[in-house]
Amino acid sequence: MTLPLLPGLVERTGVGSVADVESHTGWITGVYTLALFLFAPAWGALADRIDRRWVLAAGLAGSSVALWALTAPFSMRGLYAVRAIAGLTSAAVLPAIFAYVVTASAPSRLQRRFAWIASATALGFLLGPALGDGLAGPTRASAGGDSGLASLPLDVVAIVGLLAAVGVLGLPPNRSIAPSPGSARSADERRIVRSLLFTAVVVLAITVAEVGVTLAARRAPAAGPVSLYFALCSGVMIAVQFWALPRLERRLGEPRLVVAALGGLSAGLCLLALSRGGFVTATAFVLAAAGIGVLIPSLAVRISSAAGARQGWAMGRQAAAANLGQAVGAAATGSLFALAPPLPFLIAGGLTALAAGAAAWEGAARRTP
Known part of the structure; x- marks a missing residue:
């Protein structure tokens, strides 16, 4: 607001x-x-x-x-x-x-409840502006x-x-539950760091999409009202998180779903580099929003599952990674857009594609005995 x-x-x-x-x-x-x-x-x-x-x-x-x-x-x-x-x-x-x-x-309900948090956040971003x-x-x-x-x-x-x-x-009161000495599970720092990097890239990508489309609309007002694209993005995210995410996870499994979501986000960004508004831009936002709708709660669950007893510390680091991605994405988009309008979308799409490749490699490594 x-x-x-x-x-x-x-x-x-x-x-x-x-x-x-x-x-x-x-x-x-x-x-x-x-x-x-x-x-x-x-x-x-x-x-x-x-x-x-x-x-x-x-x-x-x-x-x-x-x-x-x-x-x-x-x-x-x-x-x-x-x-x-x-x-x-x-x-x-x-x-x-x-x-x-x-x-x-x-634990079995964590994915759904994290999706609810992400949906509430998306609703706030929709109503606030x-x-x-x-x-x-x-x-x-x-x-x-x-x-x-x-x-x-x-x-x-x-x-x-x-x-x-x-x-x-x-x-009800809520405190950190320390594991018992015989069953202590330390944080998997490497998995947390990888998930934090993915979070930064994902938030950078959606920031590039939002800022880039806003700048493009200033150059070409006939392309359509930006608020409609943002509303579409929020609506798709909420629909994915409430309805599609549990079904997709059961069908594909979490590792493949993350790779597919990163791929969809990358495709949406690249499509934005080619679009001039209208149906193509709307399609790009649907792809990007569907990817974001999957990735935000899925990455939060990854970090939580690797954090052990230090849940607050780990989730605070994810919030920091998201804000870093947002700040870098917003700052870089303006400069890159001034050089060539498609450039920020293509660079963000490339980074997201690299993240998809890294996620696929990570999933394959974890499946290898």
């Missing part, structure tokens, strides 16, 4: 030129993402030491207060600080949620005076977040 509002919030600090507004918007977004990257592993490690409800409640409450603070008039330094605090506190949420679910779930887009006009108008129209929805969302933080404390 915040990203479409940022240009108006930057203008409210007194920045005059369009170039400065765009530059600060990008840097403020980068500060938020950097805070997520830096602090997610630390929050995850804390979630392994104390009741995970407290970590989750702290993340929800802190991010809600930071969102609420955006309604106040800030200098540019204050705006940077508020977004950094928002990233620091938001970094606690996903590691604590994943670690809580691992401890509270039977649409809401923020609707508020962007009133926020820009508020730079000249009254900010009531913009502040009321931020107040409501912040209050909902604070209520959620209180509600989390009503859940």
